[in-house]
């Protein structure tokens with residue numbers, strides 16, 4: 001997908017993040033808006049054998065699963081045309097080649113009511129992906145996260161930073177899946193015992 005195809009005539013592109021992108025975009029953007037997309041739920045159902053896991057012990061990271069009743073909160077970043085090519089090239093390596101995600105355009109609804117919905121690019125890992133892990137109980141997911149780490153860091157850090165983002169930026173949103181997995185991990189590793197590499201440092 002070429003940047004020109006998705007710019008829809010404007011001179012910027014909005015990219016919606018709902019996992020590590022909410023706390024580590026690592027690409028240039030000019031605006032950041034907290035908000036949500038409808039029709040998807042966020043689940044720790046995607047495997048990660050690079051960033052937060054390896055071939056022997058893949059980690060678990062989030063993807064989006066279609067659910068007409070659900071919404072997923074995250075962050076949309078406005079990327080100016082001047083940085084579009086480099087940002088998409090960076091994300092193609094991080095998300096697509098190393099992460100197994102594919103792209104889709106979705107409607108993003110900003111939390112600030114003064115702004116209307118925006119068209120945004122999102123990275124989603126679908127169930128036909130070779131490292132897709134699918135559903136498991138919150139306790140099984142927590143146990144897998146507790147023992148996984150990869151090139152970018154520990155899987156616990158990934159979980160805790162996402163939970164921290166939701167508490168800081170979307171305090172009114174109850175994400176039962178996320179917080180029950182966090183609680184299960186903290187039962188295995190009480191926060192005081194979590195090693196520095198897995199600690200969040202928001």
Ligand SMILES: N[C@@H](CCC(=O)N[C@@H](CS)C(=O)NCC(=O)O)C(=O)O
Nearest residue numbers: 017018019020021048051099123152
């Ligand atoms: N596409 C989701 C998930 C992105 C995500 O978590 N991708 C992984 C790749 S498997 C990543 O970039 N990890 C970097 C990290 O763990 O710090 C988002 O929009 O945030």
